[in-house]
């Protein structure tokens with residue numbers, strides 16, 4: 207990841223100093239010396255730290271995404287040299303709306319009241335009231351990110367603030383090289399599950415917009431926002447949508463198809479089954495495919511592991527995957543429209559050279575190429591698989607295909623045999639097929655004898 211920057215700037219280490227901090231602690235548990243240095247020397251703050259788990263307990267999510275933001279704003283107000291405070295939110299902070307503008311929307315309950323209540327409510331009560339508090343938000347993550355924005359608006363004081371709202375972050379597009387990715391958030395985890403053959407069906411709407419945004423595009427836009435906010439000092443807090451849907455849309459159908467097509471060329475090693483996922487769109491088919499394609503193979507495989515004296519693990523893994531899928535479903539069955547006036551305005555404010563260096567013009571992205579590089583990046587940087595292993599991986603998939611055919615043939619014969627034993631209709635069909643084949647073979651043999 208950092209090879210290129212080390213080449214261009216060999217003394218890069220001298221320019222960076224990491225400071226230990228914990229958002230769960232008062233003053234973030236930053237040491238006195240570090241705090242002093244931060245207070246007196248900081249020019250720009252990029253506030254990215256957060257919990258991004260969808261299933262986080264509300265108390266923890268509020269602490270990290272709301273209370274910590276409030277504390278950081280307080281700290282920022284004591285920094286005389288501060289030029290800009292850039293808060294990273296998410297495009298889904300208002301995902302209860304269909305059309306989202308670059309404005310901060312009010313929350314039904316004031317963030318301050320939520321912060322206060324977290325101090326005296328116990329966990330059991332918080333669990334009980336969480337669904338009522340989050341209302342039409344899908345999880346505690348989007349809910350607390352929305353609260354975080356309101357805190358920024360209400361407690362920003364005289365600070366020069368901007369908010370960046372990225373959609374679903376994916377692997378890098380160009381910088382420092384295509385396809386770099388280091389976590390399993392968003393689509394990356396599902397790409398692994400599909401490529402390894404665990405994921406066979408996803409409840410998704412193929413025509414819904416897949417609002418992915420490459421990580422380097424988000425970084426470039428965020429840096430440009432830092433510059434604009436510090437230099438132009440806009441009168442109000444500007445919100446910037448870092449999204450792809452309205453400028454260069456791609457849908458989940460196209461994305462899924464390209465992911466699968468890439469597995470043909472670049473398969474993952476030691477797959478459980480051949481990658482062959484599909485989208486389902488209703489409850490009944492989702493339950494059916496979950497039972498047939500996810501749970502049943504896991505149970506059979508665990509039975510095989512037990513028989514061979516090993517510890518069963520597939521059912522547990524599959525349950526985890528199905529839980530993850532159920533959490534992501536909300537986002538892959540809907541489309542949103544994000545306006546991008548501020549982002550487009552910012553692009554026009556950059557010089558041609560800066561537009562090239564800090565490129566965030568998503569219209570230039572070729573989705574097919576991007577997705578191919580993404581899958582390749584998942585293989586290299588997440589799974590740490592070597593490209594030299596591709597021929598063996600292909601061989602393995604061929605073996606899995608043969609096992610699949612053999613298994614299906616055996617299953618068909620068993621079911622058929624049982625049917626014949628129990629049903630007169632099935633017996634009649636069977637005799638018809640056998641006599642038809644016999645007649646066909648006799649005719650074929652007779653006609654070839656005549657020719658000779």
Ligand SMILES: CCCCCCCCCCCCCCCCCCCCCCCCCCCC(=O)SCCNC(=O)CCNC(=O)[C@H](O)C(C)(C)COP(=O)(O)OP(=O)(O)OC[C@H]1O[C@@H](n2cnc3c(N)ncnc32)[C@H](O)[C@@H]1OP(=O)(O)O
Nearest residue numbers: 258259260296389390391392393400459462463483484537
């Ligand atoms: C017509 C054509 C048909 C073709 C059809 C083809 C169909 C094919 C499909 C093919 C492939 C799919 C491609 C497209 C599919 C679409 C999917 C895209 C989904 C994207 C939706 C994202 C919406 C995001 C909206 C909001 C945007 C934001 O603001 S982002 C913040 C993003 N946050 C997340 O993404 C976090 C979500 N995750 C969680 O909340 C939790 O992980 C979980 C609740 C989902 C699961 O929790 P669980 O406790 O079960 O597991 P966990 O402990 O989290 O982890 C399990 C193991 O993984 C390790 N781990 C965890 N995190 C990381 C990490 N960041 N990096 C590395 N490793 C990680 C963790 O340590 C665990 O390991 P072990 O301890 O060893 O078990």
Ligand SMILES: NC(=O)C1=CN([C@@H]2O[C@H](COP(=O)(O)OP(=O)(O)OC[C@H]3O[C@@H](n4cnc5c(N)ncnc54)[C@H](OP(=O)(O)O)[C@@H]3O)[C@@H](O)[C@H]2O)C=CC1
Nearest residue numbers: 227228229230254255256258294295296372373374375391
């Ligand atoms: N991923 C996505 O698709 C999107 C992400 N975002 C936003 O981007 C930002 C980064 O997210 P992403 O990179 O995906 O998530 P990660 O979980 O990878 O990053 C979260 C960061 O927060 C830090 N952090 C978490 N808990 C604490 C804590 N208690 N004290 C100090 N630091 C902490 C982590 O530090 P450490 O590494 O040391 O654990 C990490 O650097 C978040 O604000 C998120 O809301 C917005 C839209 C989309």
